[in-house]
Amino acid sequence: MDQVEAVFREERGRLLAALSRRFGDLDLAEEVTSEAIEAALVRWPIDGVPPNPGGWLMTTARRKAVDRLRRDQVYAAKLAILQVEAERPAPQAPGDELPDERLQLFFTCAHPALAPEDRGALTLRCLAGLTTPEVARAFLVPTATMAKRIVRAKQKIRTARIPFRVPAPDELPERLPGVLQVIYSVFTEGYAASSGPYLQRLDLAAEAIRLARILHRLLPDAREVTGLLALMLLIHARRDARTGPDGEIVLLEDQDRSRWDRAMIEEGRSLVVRALTGGAPGPYAVQAAINAVHDEAAEFAGTDWAQIVQLYDVLLELDPSPVVALNRAAAVALRDGPAAGLALLDELSTEPLLRDYHPYILARADLLQRLNRLPEAAAAYEQALALAGSEPERGLVRDRLAGMQQTDAMETVYEAAGGNDGMLRLAAAWHERVMADEIVSHAFHGGAKPDHTERLAAYWGEALGGPPAYTSTYGSEASVQRRHAGNGEHDEMNRRAIACFDEAVVDAGIEDERVRSVLHDYFAWATFTTMYRHNADDIDEGQAVPRWSWDGLQDGLQSGIQDAAES
Numbered sequence: 001m002d003q004v005e006a007v008f009r010e011e012r013g014r015l016l017a018a019l020s021r022r023f024g025d026l027d028l029a030e031e032v033t034s035e036a037i038e039a040a041l042v043r044w045p046i047d048g049v050p051p052n053p054g055g056w057l058m059t060t061a062r063r064k065a066v067d068r069l070r071r072d073q074v075y076a077a078k079l080a081i082l083q084v085e086a087e088r089p090a091p092q093a094p095g096d097e098l099p100d101e102r103l104q105l106f107f108t109c110a111h112p113a114l115a116p117e118d119r120g121a122l123t124l125r126c127l128a129g130l131t132t133p134e135v136a137r138a139f140l141v142p143t144a145t146m147a148k149r150i151v152r153a154k155q156k157i158r159t160a161r162i163p164f165r166v167p168a169p170d171e172l173p174e175r176l177p178g179v180l181q182v183i184y185s186v187f188t189e190g191y192a193a194s195s196g197p198y199l200q201r202l203d204l205a206a207e208a209i210r211l212a213r214i215l216h217r218l219l220p221d222a223r224e225v226t227g228l229l230a231l232m233l234l235i236h237a238r239r240d241a242r243t244g245p246d247g248e249i250v251l252l253e254d255q256d257r258s259r260w261d262r263a264m265i266e267e268g269r270s271l272v273v274r275a276l277t278g279g280a281p282g283p284y285a286v287q288a289a290i291n292a293v294h295d296e297a298a299e300f301a302g303t304d305w306a307q308i309v310q311l312y313d314v315l316l317e318l319d320p321s322p323v324v325a326l327n328r329a330a331a332v333a334l335r336d337g338p339a340a341g342l343a344l345l346d347e348l349s350t351e352p353l354l355r356d357y358h359p360y361i362l363a364r365a366d367l368l369q370r371l372n373r374l375p376e377a378a379a380a381y382e383q384a385l386a387l388a389g390s391e392p393e394r395g396l397v398r399d400r401l402a403g404m405q406q407t408d409a410m411e412t413v414y415e416a417a418g419g420n421d422g423m424l425r426l427a428a429a430w431h432e433r434v435m436a437d438e439i440v441s442h443a444f445h446g447g448a449k450p451d452h453t454e455r456l457a458a459y460w461g462e463a464l465g466g467p468p469a470y471t472s473t474y475g476s477e478a479s480v481q482r483r484h485a486g487n488g489e490h491d492e493m494n495r496r497a498i499a500c501f502d503e504a505v506v507d508a509g510i511e512d513e514r515v516r517s518v519l520h521d522y523f524a525w526a527t528f529t530t531m532y533r534h535n536a537d538d539i540d541e542g543q544a545v546p547r548w549s550w551d552g553l554q555d556g557l558q559s560g561i562q563d564a565a566e567s
Contacts, residue, residue, distance in 0.1 A: 017105040021164035036061035110178030118153035137194035227285030230271035234291035237264040305335035414464035423457035429507035
């Protein structure tokens with residue numbers, strides 16, 4: 001079945017292009033292409049994949065098209081031509097040295113008679129095989145809007161009788177930018193899939209590069225064709241390092257650069273020089289130069305961010321789009337610091353195109369986190385999570401959000417509880433509640449010492465992220481929490497201690513529930529088990545507490561009661 005799916009991926013675009021050219025009807029071509037593939041799904045598992053699967057699919061689809069047109073009286077006048085077409089042998093797959101039939105369809109879909117926003121949408125849907133929602137995400141528009149665009153473009157081709165052919169040389173300058181945009185859109189979907197379980201769709205990226213190579217051979221002097229090919233090669237060279245063993249995203253700063261495709265990088269760099277030579281550069285050439293700077297850096301820290309920002313300045317003049325401005329802001333953040341980058345992002349906040357654009361929201365969340373504006377960062381990560389398309393993108397945001405929330409708890413709960421003053425109030429309230437409990441109070445025989453509440457407040461404050469007080473004992477704030485995390489069930493004494501803590505929180509006037517939810521069990525356990533783990537010399541004379549447990553305290557309590565009764 002994997003072999004069959006591979007054939008479908010390879011042949012679908014070629015089949016659709018050839019049928020569209022023969023019959024002049026994209027809708028018909030799409031329908032019979034789908035029917036031919038459905039027939040193959042029935043026959044091939046039984047009969048095996050034929051020696052020439054493309055020819056089998058073409059013959060089947062062409063016969064279905066003829067049958068359909070024969071039944072439709074509107075097309076009766078075409079039957080004689082179609083009969084001739086039906087007798088022609090199926091075309092062999094063209095080699096790269098000749099124009100690909102798909103390239104002909106690219107130019108048809110990029111015809112100037114079509115609205116600019118319709119050209120790329122139609123090509124992605126028909127030639128690249130993307131679903132309508134995927135095309136919509138590529139162009140940052142609702143699915144319903146994209147569906148209307150695709151229908152409108154097909155109708156225009158049919159009614160305007162736009163030919164399915166590679167344009168004449170004098171037509172190329174007008175038509176070429178649309179074709180380049182479409183090829184790059186296909187590559188972009190392959191580089192970062194808009195949906196699904198994987199970050200990359202390497203088949204789409206490779207297909208875009210193959211078509212760009214064909215176009216480059218056809219138009220070797222077109223510098224933007226050279227620039228686009230260079231750009232895609234320099235990006236695609238990092239493909240193996242962009243994901244981890246489980247498909248998770250590996251960011252540029254964390255990638256193993258030894259896994260980058262150096263041969264592809266060298267080819268891309270050579271093409272960049274050609275694309276930048278001989279006049280003013282185009283947008284694809286400048287983007288290729290930016291990626292060449294990335295690929296030339298031996299490590300992330302050594303990236304020439306000043307040069308990258310300068311290149312983005314040039315690109316912004318050539319292509320003054322919000323997305324380019326976003327990428328420039330990210331580069332400025334790495335050159336001048338997160339505050340400078342965030343200021344530029346905030347200037348873009350009113351751009352409609354970026355309002356629901358996942359990379360913009362994620363970039364802003366990252367800079368907010370770096371600036372320690374944690375509540376704002378958390379809200380931005382939540383928004384980015386809702387907008388993420390593929391599962392690896394969602395996983396990245398979830399990891400960032402989880403880390404952000406952990407940082408938020410360690411750094412803000414202490415302040416929310418009132419800082420040192422709040423800790424002193426809590427410690428005093430805790431002490432009062434504990435000493436009022438005749439059972440629990442036996443655990444705190446040292447509580448009468450003058451510095452008791454101060455030591456208790458400092459210990460709790462450190463655990464909540466406050467100033468270090470006991471790191472000489474516990475090493476770090478993180479080790480304090482690790483020591484006392486996940487302690488399981490508490491015995492009766494600890495349950496009584498926890499009840500005292502709950503009452504103390506109310507007594508101290510601390511309203512932030514995070515104090516209770518984050519460190520509820522920890523407070524009682526750490527205080528009872530560790531803070532008051534005294535040696536024998538610390539035990540007051542006449543108080544027999546053989547061990548810190550419910551049984552030992554009960555023994556001590558009964559002994560004390562009996563002594564009191566006898567006296």
